[in-house]
Amino acid sequence: MVGHGPLGMLRQESLKPKKTWETLRRLGGYFKPFWPMLLLAAVLVVISTWTQVTGPELLGQAVDCYLTPEQASGAQSVATPGAAAESTPTAAASSCWFESADKATLTNDAKLAGLGNIVLRLIGLYLLGAVATGLTFFSMSWSGQHVLTSLRTGVFNHLHRLSLSYYAENEAGNLMSRITNDSSTIEQAISFALVNVVSGVLLLVWIAYNMLSKNVPFALISLAMAPLMWIATRWFSDQARKAFRKTRSAIGDVNAELQQSIAGVREVQAFSREQENIENFRDVNATNRDANIRAVAFTSALAPTLEALGYAALALVAGVGGFVVLRNQDLFGTTVSLGLVITFIAYSQRFNQPIQQIAVLWTNIQSAIAGGERIFSLLDEVPAVQDKPNAQPMPKIQGTVEFIDTHAEYEKGVPVLCGINFKAEPGQMIAVVGPTGAGKTTIINLLPRFYDVTAGAVKIDGIDVRDVQTASLRRQIGIVLQDSFLFSDTVMNNIRFGRPDATDDEVMAAAKLAHADTFIERLSDGYNTVLGERGSGLSQGQRQLLSIARAALADPRILILDEATSSVDTRTEKLIQAALEKLLHGRTSFVVAHRLSTIKNADQILVLNDGEIIERGKFNALLDQKGFFYDLYMSQFRRQEQVGGNGQKASAVPVSA
16 A cells, blocks of 8 residues: 555556546545544544644743743833834734733742643643544544445445456456555545645644734745745646656556566476566666656655745744844834744744645545546446346246347447357257357357347247346356366355355265365365465366366256366266266256367257357268368367377367367
8 A cells, every 4th residue: 555655645646537526526425424423523623723723822922921021011112213112013922811011020930830821731732632633533534444345345346236248348457456546545535635634724724814813014924935835845746746657657567577477487487588587577677766766856855845945934934033023123013022933933833834745635635536536437337237127037947048130249340149040948958169259158158148139139938038137047057167266265165156055965965976076085174175366276177176066056957068178187077077967967058069078969069150150950960061060070079089089188189169
């Protein structure tokens, strides 16, 4: 997470929000349930700011009322050479509890008692300010964390509602950043930046008002450096933001190079390209270093520049105020007491601090608003596949599947399926073969309604899949993919993912059906073994067996196998085929064919090319036609059969399907 300091704030690329007020309105809606805590935070900000403004007044009162009361009283009359004493308005830090005429007659005991009272009030004031500041950040952080929880939960829920087409067009890393990076910018703005900007602006206005109300000329002198400080802050901040934009691009190159090298480490070592990869990484890393050095140069120059201007402001206040007090002269018609000078010095110190904070933190708030826009743009995405308002639950599926003049496309105007027509009877096995890009995967994606047809219809038991509730449809369809996904959980829970209410005995029975029980029992903790990310630690074939067990446990009415046995050896395949015969009995199944055994056993083979069914029928009938399927068989499947017949692994020769 980016730090909370000025450097950390500037590291976040300052994206200019486009819909500021709309985004703030929507964010405000998330805060509505927590308005009491926000009201408390607002009150605490006022109290905290009041303590910072009142402190300098008490210091000035201590000087004027108890340390130099004679000077404060004598300042009312200014004597000029050769002229009678003139009465001049006196500007002091603040009025005392006694009449000004009595200042010079105070005893030392009274002065000590008064100073003691001031000290106690200052201690109480600073303690109150510390408590108010702490409670402010707690209340804002408490509210902010609840809002972030709601936002992240809403985004996570919405991600599960979005259709597969959205994920095909958007990278997973970009979507994850909505929940992580974008929400983090909002978190920092809520819990840190917003409070500091509001309190900083309030402090600036309050101090400027007090200074102007006490002595306008002296106040204008004291504030003379403020415009220069603001200009310097804005300039350095703008330059730093531009530089950090380059660093974000550079670190992206570093991450890309790192990810590519780690993912392809086998190829790198196989071709002895380690040194070349090291050199490439060194170059992109050096570019990132140079970009960061330039960015840090601007941020490093900002603090001393503001500090120098702050000291110049203090010197101006002390110099002008000291000159007026020591010479006992007036300043544009008003005299200035020593207590007022002390008060203005303290005001100047406090006034200079928020200027840098506001400029830098305002950048953070802008980034947070831009992050909010990105989050809300995701929440506004309408799923491509939605249930109709009157959609009913899917009745228990019997297994009749019809594709009626079905057309489909992923990109508008680029057809993937063109007029697909076929019918599968209950219990039939349909094999789908064809070259890469023929549309095989699209057909099986239309069945569970991962995508919708652009024309025509897909019907199950005579019901259009678009007319029923999607969840009730998918619960009755089992899918085993070529690339099986396993979660970082126990083996038991990974199989149970297909049916969460299944008992342990049912899970073990499904594993036995898929012939996965043998290797599971050899694991360190058996069914309670916790798998690594994506099932790391298991072979591809073992992961596939667990995926098949998961589908078996779900007991689907329609089963989809997308090259499900492509990653297992011949012996394991025979075991799986025996298990699948039991599993497929009475169920309609669609198999994207990879193995010859699957094709031979199919009730109907659909041969696809360029999104059209160009041949259909049983295995021997298609061979007899000596058409497209015959050529496919002679070039690929027959060679696979020959390899398998020699006792080698049938998977040794891949099939393009």
